[in-house]
Amino acid sequence: MTISGMTGFGRAEGSLGAWSWAVEARSVNGRNLEVRFRGPPGFEGLERAAREGAQARFQRGQLTVGVQAKRAEGVGAVRLNLEQLERYLAAGAPYVLEGQVAPPSLDGLLALRGVIEAADAVEDPEAQAALEAAMAASIGVALDGLAAGRAEEGRALEGVLAGLVTQIGDLTAKASALAGGQPAIIKARFEKRMTELAGEAVSEERILQEAAAMAVKADVQEELDRLRGHVDAARVLLGTDGGVGRKLDFLTQEFMREANTLCSKSASGALTSVGLDLKxxxxxxxxQVQNVE
Known part of the structure; x- marks a missing residue:
């Protein structure tokens, strides 16, 4: 198994009796798992199947699951739900009277959820249950297809991320080699600073403060050690099953923190240049981590 991306698409089709349907599931990047569902009127139970199916398969991403269903022409009957229609009309009446919206059209009203119902699906609970179960199974197939698409994206991402981790490791090694020259550069600066202060009445405490400040700036070993540790941690995460996107995102922040400190402590143009390449x-x-589940 490999890391998973958050972008993908899945589709499934099915039929039962006079009914046929198609399910499409797609997803894009998201910090958390968000599931949106659109289904045919009279099959509200399918939304639960879509949400539970998504939660069982995914940890992050904005998912949209849509079900389009139709019945063979001339088979069965439909019923107009007048109570539901009256509710819609009553809710919109004040806005129509104030001129905020145009009066609703007949085709618009009939397209509203719950206004038109399949008579036999409502009157025959067993048939309704069997139909919903078959549609729910198709939702599962579409979600499996979506998971496969996200896994394929993850395989491509893994190669890109591994290459970048190697690049960060190489730059860290280069910075480590350049950091060996920090003390000599800082020493020269310290001597120059002491020469500048020679004409002043400089106390021993002031000299010690100057020396301590420059010594701290010369030591970047701690930052380099942490960068190497973060590189090792990133490689472990890239080989770990399951959703690691949040952990990689946090690790990226730690990478950048150390790189920023390295640049601020740099005493040479060469080390600063490597630090900028590192950033x-x-x-x-x-x-790239923003695409990882």
């Missing part, structure tokens, strides 16, 4: 690679990594 650019981390930003690319962050952008």
């Amino acid at each position: 650019a690679s981390i930003e690319q990594f962050r952008e």
Whole structure:
């Protein structure tokens, strides 16, 4: 198993008796799992099947599940739900009277959920249950197809992310090699600073403060050690089953924090240049991580 992306598409079709239907499930990136459902009137129970099916398969992403169903022409009958129609008319009447909206059209009213019902589906509970069960099974098939599409995206993402982690590791090693020259550069700066202060009445405490401040800036070993640790952690996460997107996102923040500190402590143009390249690679990594479940 590999990491999973958050973009994909799945479709399934089915039929039972005079009914036929098609289910489409698609998803895009999202911080949490959000499921939106659209189904035919009279089959409100399908929304639960879609939500539970999505929750069982996915952890993050904005999902849309749609079911389109139709009945063979000339088979069975339909019923106009006048009570539901009256509710819609009553709810919209004040807005029509105030001129805020145009009077509703007949075709618009008939398209509203619950206004037209399949007579036999309502009057025959067993037939309704069997039909909903068959449609729910198709929803599961479409969600499986969506999961397969997200897994395929994850396989492609894994290669890209692994390459960026390697790049970050290489830049960290390069920065480590350059960091060896930090003390000499800082020492030269310290000596120059002491020369500048030679004409002043400088206390020993002031000299110690200057030396301590420059010594702290010269030491970037802690940042480099943490960067190497984050590289190892990223590789472990990329080989872990399940949703790791949030963990990778957090790790990216830690990467950037260390890279920023490295740049702020840099005493040479060469180390600063590597630090900036490091930040650019981390930003690319962050952008790709947004696609991981």
